[in-house]
Amino acid sequence: MTAQRPNTPEVREMHDILDDFLRGDVVQDQPELYHAVKALMTAKPEYRKPITMIPTHEVELRRDYAVQIEKRLLIADRNFKLTSVHLTAIMMTPLENLERHGYLSPRQASVNELASRLTMAADLVKRYIRHKISSHPHSTMKSTTKKSTTKGTKPGSQAASSRKSRSNKKGVNPDDPYFPPDDRGLDQKDLCRDRDKKRCIFTQTAQGDVAHIIPRTWNDSVEHVLLTKKVIAAAQAFMDQETFSKYEGLFADDNNLGTTDKHWNMLYLNKQQHWYLDHTSIGLKCLGMEYPFPEDDTKATVLIQLNWLHRTKLNPNKAVTSQGDGNDFDKMIEGLRQFENERSPARVEDGEGMFAAVRVNNHVPLISGHVVRVTMASEDAHKCKAMLDLSWTLGVIAAMSGAAEWLELSHDDDDDREEISQMASVDQWVQNQTQRYLMEQSHKANLPSGAPSLPAPGAPGLPPRSPDRPAWSPDRSPSRPPDRSLSRPPDRSPSLAPAPPPRTPDRPPRTLGQSPAERLQSPIPLGMITNRPRQDSSPKRKLRLELLDSRARTSPRRGDATRDDATRDDASRDPSPDKGSEKLQQGQEPGSPQAIVLQTESRRGSPRSPRSPRK
Incomplete structure (x- = not known):
C-alpha cells in the first residue's frame, strides 16, 4: 500500500508547472534544461536541518547573565562601554562559561579580570x-601594518637615493623595499x-x-x-x-x-x-x-x-x-x-x-x-x-x-x-642568526676528514691563506718591540715551508661568525676603514731602510754612540729632562730602526720630533 500523496495547492501548482514545461517547446529547443530539471528532481544531497544558534530555553538565562555582567562592570567603571560585540559574545559562548567559575562568569572575584576577558574576546x-x-x-583592503616615515619628510613623500636605478619599468620605485614572492x-x-x-x-x-x-x-x-x-x-x-x-x-x-x-x-x-x-x-x-x-x-x-x-x-x-x-x-x-x-x-x-x-x-x-x-x-x-x-x-x-x-x-x-x-624585529634577527649558525655547523659537518675548512680564495693571483691563522696574534702586535733580525740581510737559502704571504689590502681579515665563503667572496674595498696596520711602500722609505741596514751592519757601536749623542742633544733642547727618555721608551729599543732614524735626525739638527711606530 503506497502512502497517499499530499494534495495541497502548492503541490497542484507544481504539477501544472512541470506539465507545461514538458509539453512546451523549451524541451525540444533546449534539451539541456530537461536534463537539468531531471538531475535536480533526482538529486539527494546530504542535508541536516540546522538548529537555532541560540536555543529558546537559553534566551532568558543568557539575558540574566548579560544583565549581571553589565551591572557589575558599570558599578566598577561608569565609563565602560558594552558593545554589540560583547553582547553577541555572551550569546554565543558555551553556557558553562557563564556559570560559576566560568571564563565569563559575572561572579568572578575580580571585576577587572571580567572586563579584561570580555574586551579581549571582542578584540579576538x-x-x-x-x-x-x-x-x-582578491581583496582590495589595505594592510593594517603601519608604515614609518623618515623624520623630516612628509608621509607619502619619496626619500632621495644616491643609488642609480637599474630598472626602466614604469611604476617601479628602486627605493621601495623588496619583498620576495610569498611561496x-x-x-x-x-x-x-x-x-x-x-x-x-x-x-x-x-x-x-x-x-x-x-x-x-x-x-x-x-x-x-x-x-x-x-x-x-x-x-x-x-x-x-x-x-x-x-x-x-x-x-x-x-x-x-x-x-x-x-x-x-x-x-x-x-x-x-x-x-x-x-x-x-x-x-x-x-x-x-x-x-x-x-x-x-x-x-x-x-x-x-x-x-x-x-x-x-x-x-x-x-x-x-x-x-x-x-x-x-x-x-x-x-x-x-x-x-x-x-x-x-x-x-x-x-x-x-x-x-x-x-x-x-x-x-x-x-x-x-x-x-x-x-x-x-x-x-x-x-x-x-x-x-x-x-x-x-x-x-x-x-x-x-x-x-x-x-x-x-x-x-x-x-x-x-x-x-x-x-x-x-629583535626576535626575527635572533632566528636569522640561529638559522645561519645551524647552516654553518651543517656545512662543517658535511666536510670530509682532512679537507681544508676554507675554499680557495675568490681573488685571482692570491696565495691560499692558512685557515688556522688568526687575523690578529701577539707575534704581529704593533706594541711588541721589533725583532733585531729585521736589520739583517735577508736569508737567500731555500726553506722547507714557504713564508706566509704579506698582508695586503685585498686580503680581508677573518671576522668572527662569518662563513668562509663570505670572507673570501667579499674583499674589503679600497678606501674602507679597517683594523689592519698601515704599510708605507714609498721609494723614500725603501731608501731609508737600505741606508739604516747598511749602517747597522758596518758600525753597530757607532750607532750606539750616535744614539747617546742624540739623547744628550734632545735633553739640552727640551727643558723637560724626561722627554727624550719617554720617546725612547715608546718601543725604541737600542739598535732598532726607529732608534737609528732618531740618531740620524738628531745629528743633522732636524727640528722634527721622532715619530712613534706606525700601527
Missing part, C-alpha cells in the same frame, strides 16, 4: 574578521587540492581557491604572532579548556611561524564561496567526526555543514544595553529568529543582486543545512575540527554584531604596536 573577533578579509587573494605553504595547498579532488567541496566547480579556515596571517610573521598572543587567550570563551590547551600553540608559536598554513586548515572552495566565507556571509559548522573504516582508525571524516549567516549593520563600537524594555539583547534575538524562520538561502543586498550558490552537478541551490564530508588523517581531522569550531563562533559573532560590516572600526589595537614591532 575583530582580529579574526580583519585578517580574514585582508588575506583574501610558503604551496606544498600544503597542493595537498588540499589533491584531497578535495581539485573541485569545490560544495559547488563541485573547478579552478577554485584554497581557503583558510583560520587566517594564516595570524602567525605568518613574528609581529603577527606577538599580536595574536595578546588576544588568543580569549578563545577559551568559545572552546572547552582541554581543546584550547591542546591546540593553543597552533594559533601563535614564537618558535614556529605559519602553524596554521597547513592543509588541515584549508578547504578547496569556489571563488565566490571563498568570498562569502571570508566576509562572513556563510559559516561552516563542524557537526563532528566519523571513522569510515572501522578496521582503520588512522583515517577520519569531518562533517561540515553550510549555513547562511544573519548579518546586521549595527555599529560594533556603539554602546548597547541588555536592561529595560526594548533592550538591544531582545532586538538582536528577534532579528535572528526572523532570519531563521524565513530560511532565506541568500541575503539580498542593495540593488537586484543576491547572495546564492548552486551545485553544478545536480543544479541544487545551496541552502543552510547542506553537508559535505572531508576525509583526512585522524590527527589532522582533530585539528581541522578545532579550527572549524573557533572559526564558526567568531564568524557568527562578527556577522550578528555588525563587525563584518564596519571594517574600518575593526582595526587592531595599535596602542603598543610599535613596541611589539620592535620586539618582533
